[in-house]
Every structure is written in C-alpha cells, then in structure tokens.
Amino acid sequence: MVLDRSPPSSFVISSISIHHSTQDIILAYIADQMPANKKNQLLDAIINTIDDYMDQAIEQEDFLKMKMMARHLEKLLSHAPLMTNLSQGFLRSKLGSVYYFISDHRSHQMLKEGLEILNKQNLDQLPFEDRMRIARSFLQIGAVYTELRLGIEAKELFEKAISIFEEGELKNYADLSWGLSHLGNVHRRLGNYETARDYLERSLSLNKEHAPSKSRMARTLAYLGSVYRGLGIYEKAIDSLKKSLFLYNKNFSNDHFRVGWTLVQLGNVYRDLGEYEVAKTYLEGGVTIFRHHLQENHINMGLTLGYLGNCYRELGEYKKSFDCLQQSLRIYQKYSSESPVRTGWVLFNLASTYKMMGNTHESEKLFDKVSEIYSRYCGENNILKARLLRDIAGIYCDKKRLGEAEAFIKKSLKILQPSNHIDLYKSLETLGEIYLKKSIHPSYANDSHERQNLKSQALDSFREALTIIDQHFSKNSAHRRRILSKIKDIVGDKT
Secondary structure (H helix, E strand, O other), X not given: OOOOOOOOOOOOOOOOOOOHHHHHHHHHHHHHOOOHHHHHHHHHHHHHHHHHHHHHHHHOOOHHHHHHXXXXXXXXXXXXXXXXXXXXXXXXXXXXXXXXXXXXXXXXXXXXXXXHHHHOOOHHHOOHHHHHHHHHHHHHHHHHHHHOXXXXXXXXXXXXXXXXXXXXXXXXXXXXXXXXXXXXHHHXXXXXXXXXXXXXXXXXXXXXXXXXXXXXXXXHHHHHHHXXXXXXXXXXXXXXXXXXXXXXXXXXXXXXXXXXXXXXXHHHHHHHOOOHHHHHHHHHHHHHHHHHHOOOOOHHHHHHHHHHHHXXXXXXXXXXXXXXXXXXXXXXXXXXXXXXXXXXXXXXXXXXXHHHOOOHXXXXXXXXXXXXXXXXXXXXXXXHHHHHHHHHHHHHHHOOOHHHHHXXXXXXXXXXXXXXXXXXXXXXXXXXXXXXXXXXOHHHOOOHHHHHHHHHHHHHHHHHHHHHHHHHOOOOOHHHHHHHHHXXXXXXXXX
C-alpha cells in the first residue's frame, strides 16, 4: 500500500522485496499523477523509511539484508530527478556502505558523491530528524573510511556527527555514545591508543547510563580490547574481548560477522603473547566466519589472512604461511592506492616467510619494496610509526647496512621510551641484533676491544628487553625463551 502520510515512528520493516515491475508502476504513479507537494512528501516518507531500515541493517552488519537492498537502492537512484538532494545524499551514502560490505568497487565513489551532497546541507534549516540522519550517515561513511585506512577523513566525519548529536538541550545520548565508539576506533587505527581508550570508555559509560544496547556495547568492548592490546595491557585486552564475545554469542548467532572479528582480535593478543597454538585456533575460527560473510577479495579478508599467515610462520608452518600471505597480497594489491602501508605490511611478512623458507633472493627483493613504501608513509611520531621504523631497521640489518639499521631503530626507541610502551622490548631486541652483527663485521676484525664492547651493548639491550618481558609475559613465554637464548649465547661466548 502506498500512503500519503509518513509512517508512525514505531514502524519497522523486517524485509523489503518488491518486484521491479511493481516498483515502476508506483514510481510512474508518483511522477505523473500526484500533486508536486504530495509527491515530495510521499517520496521523503518512503526514502526516510528506507534510510532508517538501512541504518539498522548496516549497523547490525546484516549481509543478507544489505545484499538484498543493493538492487532496490540502485533502482531508486535511477529516478534521482524525482528526489530532493538530501534524499539522494542519504541513499548514496547507504548504497556506498553496502557496496563496501559486498566488495563492490563503486563503494568509494558512491560514498564520495553522497558525502558531497550531505556536506552542502544547511543544518540550521533542517528538522531534527534530518539532522540526526545526516549525522548517522557521517558515522557510516566514516566507518568505511576507517576500514580503508582513511583515518583523518574518518575522524573528521565522526567529530561532525558527534557535534550534531550533542547540540541543543535534548542531546541524543544513544547516538552520541555510538559516535564516540567510532571515534575511539579510528584513533585506535591511527595509533593514538590513550586517546582511543578515553573515547571508548566514555562511550561505554553513556551506553550504560542512557541507552543500553547490547550490540553497541559488544562492539565498543571489542574496540577497547584491541586498544589494550596496542597499549600492551594484555590481561585487560583479553578480558574486554571475552566480554564482547560473550555478549555477541548471547545476542546473535555464533557465526555473526562480529563474532569472527572478535575472534581475530583475541588471536592477535595471544600471538603477541607468544601463545601461537591458541592464537591459531582463534584466527582460524575468525577466518571461517569471515568466509561465510565476505567475498574472498574483501579487504578485511586480506588483513585477517595476513594475521593468520604470520601465526603459521611463528609455528614453522611455512607453506601455510606462504599461501595465506600470497592470498592477502593479492587482495591488498587491489586496494594499494587506498592502503599502501598495509600492502607494505603484507610484503614485509611475505618476505619474512621467504627468508625462513631459505629463499633469500625473493625475500630481499620484497624487503626493498617494503623500504620504499614505508619511507614514504611514515607519518606522526606514534606507536605505528615506531613499528614501521623497527621493520625498516630489521631490513637494513639483514642487508648488513648496519649504520642505517642502528639509526632507524634508535628513532623507534625514541618514540616508545617516553611512554614505556611494551613494544620497547621488540625494538631493544632488534638493537641487540644490530650490535651483534656489528661485532662480527670485518671492519672490526683487528679490534678486539671494540668487538667486545659491541657484544656488551648487545647484552645490555637483550637484558633490558628481558626486564620488560618479565613485567608483561608469563615465565614460559616464547619471547622470554628467545631472549634468554640470545643472552646465553653471548655470555657463553665470553667464557
């Protein structure tokens, strides 16, 4: 039934499926028979109802509904001249988000077009409901930009949305909480972990106080767990992620997309802890769920296969590692212009696997490509940059360009030391390796004093790394065993 009035606020669509011929009849009627004012009111009511429906489908990451609605949104937009600019902006932003989930290459352009329309709207002249819809559209576009590593653009959109949710005396606390969750997540992606934690904790507090939502709380807890991992607070990371997983399993199916995402995050925490078998179980579980929802070429699939490939390498399963990383690389090469650093990350890990397989020639070729990418995209002085610098130092160390390797690793340490970040142990371990290689370099062949001095510096670096490891890891940690072995080799060599 086509109504000439807006549906009640409680009206909810569980599904929409209208045959294309029926759609054409309805649109022809609206275009040719109805007075202009009635036509605009009816179209606005229809599009607002669809917009609200898509808000729910996108937030819940309901792939079935999104795939079903893609064709309907395309059909509606083919009649754009019948619509207001605002309605077109809403529909384009929704279709762009759907395209991202179903791996349609038109996603970025569609979102850009929708955003251009929404940014031109004069918010002061719009009713409250339309302002809220614009803010929610900003969240959805920003969420996709976050996944595409367009962090600065995403952050600006989230901040715009939050300013709309905060306006006036009657603040929209439910959506404000959700906006803060997204803002915290993009700061996580940008490596600003302390800022991310503040926003996420505020989001959780508002959610509990004003608008309890199990799904939003579960997502925010998962983001927070990932932030704790970035901060090296692994016990809290596991606790937060397991709370998130509990909420998802209690309120959604056990193969929901976000269950898979949370399993992957848990796998990464256990991989950091050196518990590779546990990590493998979680990561494989996440990949299985992702394959149920995502196309093989989806960017999230590429990221997760990269994580799993790294885990396989640590376990000595080099063939599996190589296969996963090759699949990951094929996916990321499709998005290389949007995610150059991630492409570099995959190349670095593939090169590391080649190295462990004894294929030095291929590993060195890939390491050269990584150095070129990383040197162009080292941004602000944050934890992510410290990790890139450490990777570059490791590459130069392998190439025996030890002076450059030492310079890069010391830059990494300079970033990490003020906050005493747990990643310090990794950079200290790399510094120790550089000193060891320098101690056996031919240039010091006739200088026993300098050789011994370099070994002592290596020993100091390893011991300092061990002190940090003992503060954060169990006594049987793989990291602790590895560092102790290196210390023993030096001490044994001295005696």
